[in-house]
Amino acid sequence: xxxxxxxxxxxLELEHLTPILDLDREVNTALVGDLLSDVLATAKPGDVWxxxxxxQNVVAVARVTDLAAVILARDVRxxxxxxxxxxxxxxxxxxSTAPAFDVCxxxxxxxxxxxx
Amino acid sequence: MLEITYSVRAGxxxxxxxxxxxxxVELRKEGVSEQLARRxxxxxxEGEMNLILYAxxxxxxxxxxxxxxxxxxxNDDGPGIEDLDLAMTPGYxxxxxxAANLGFGAGMGLINMERNSDRFEISSxxxxxxxxxxxxxxxxxxxxx
Ligand SMILES: Nc1ncnc2c1ncn2[C@@H]1O[C@H](COP(=O)(O)OP(=O)(O)OP(=O)(O)O)[C@@H](O)[C@H]1O
Ligand SMILES: [Mg+2]
Numbered sequence: 001x002x003x004x005x006x007x008x009x010x011x012l013e014l015e016h017l018t019p020i021l022d023l024d025r026e027v028n029t030a031l032v033g034d035l036l037s038d039v040l041a042t043a044k045p046g047d048v049w050x051x052x053x054x055x056q057n058v059v060a061v062a063r064v065t066d067l068a069a070v071i072l073a074r075d076v077r078x079x080x081x082x083x084x085x086x087x088x089x090x091x092x093x094x095x096s097t098a099p100a101f102d103v104c105x106x107x108x109x110x111x112x113x114x115x116x
Numbered sequence: 117m118l119e120i121t122y123s124v125r126a127g128x129x130x131x132x133x134x135x136x137x138x139x140x141v142e143l144r145k146e147g148v149s150e151q152l153a154r155r156x157x158x159x160x161x162e163g164e165m166n167l168i169l170y171a172x173x174x175x176x177x178x179x180x181x182x183x184x185x186x187x188x189x190x191n192d193d194g195p196g197i198e199d200l201d202l203a204m205t206p207g208y209x210x211x212x213x214x215a216a217n218l219g220f221g222a223g224m225g226l227i228n229m230e231r232n233s234d235r236f237e238i239s240s241x242x243x244x245x246x247x248x249x250x251x252x253x254x255x256x257x258x259x260x261x
Contacts (some may be wrong), residue, residue, distance in 0.1 A: 057219070
């Protein structure tokens with residue numbers, strides 16, 4: 001299964017933290033983690049990355065690996081300068097109030113089409 | 117042909133990865149495939165972060181591209197790495213606590229650099245510094261890695 005970012009936002013009730021950016025990319029895989037080297041080693045272009053990291057280097061990682069979006073779980077809030085940096089470089093940031101476990105569970109159900 | 121040198125400041129965590137992300141854009145402009153530009157970006161990011169976190173006075177990231185190779189070279193003048201085998205061991209890290217909180221210190225950076233290179237060389241001497249050179253072979257651009 002793939003899902004468009006805008007639909008993902010609706011289904012998972014995500015807050016678009018970079019609203020000036022389009023949500024038209026199609027997503028088909030995701031990854032989760034807070035260790036940047038681990039993400040650099042495993043991310044594929046177009047992935048959605050679920051994390052509780054929220055600093056500038058997250059934007060750089062997303063740029064290098066060409067991620068579709070970063071979902072910041074557990075209501076962690078990036079500062080305005082991080083949001084500005086993401087907007088400048090076209091990196092979509094989405095906020096969720098749910099913990100990473102729940103975000104991933106729901107993502108898995110959607111992307112793997114196994115909504116038990 | 118493209119040749120760029122970035123200087124990386126010690127402790128400048130705020131700008132960590134900026135040069136690497138920019139490098140990726142420049143490589144794409146130079147006609148390098150997305151796949152290879154991304155590998156170069158990952159190598160540069162890991163190298164850049166190590167200069168920021170560990171090199172006493174920062175260092176340089178030097179990139180040269182021709183039809184055959186993308187060459188990424190990192191140089192610093194200290195402190196140097198005492199045991200290279202240990203440093204290359206996945207999971208080994210001396211990242212300070214504050215950096216670990218930011219998601220650094222998985223002890224995977226050097227391995228990521230090696231894995232994304234077709235050829236990888238590292239040399240280091242205590243008190244002198246560390247030099248890393250990574251080559252990506254553009255003629256092997258088969259989209260498989
Ligand atoms: N330029 C350098 N100068 C001195 N020591 C270095 C340098 N680069 C790496 N090291 C040492 O090698 C260790 C391993 O580096 P590596 O990049 O593989 O992992 P890390 O930086 O600890 O964590 P990660 O890169 O996964 O965030 C470092 O913790 C540090 O002790
Ligand atoms: Mg490192």
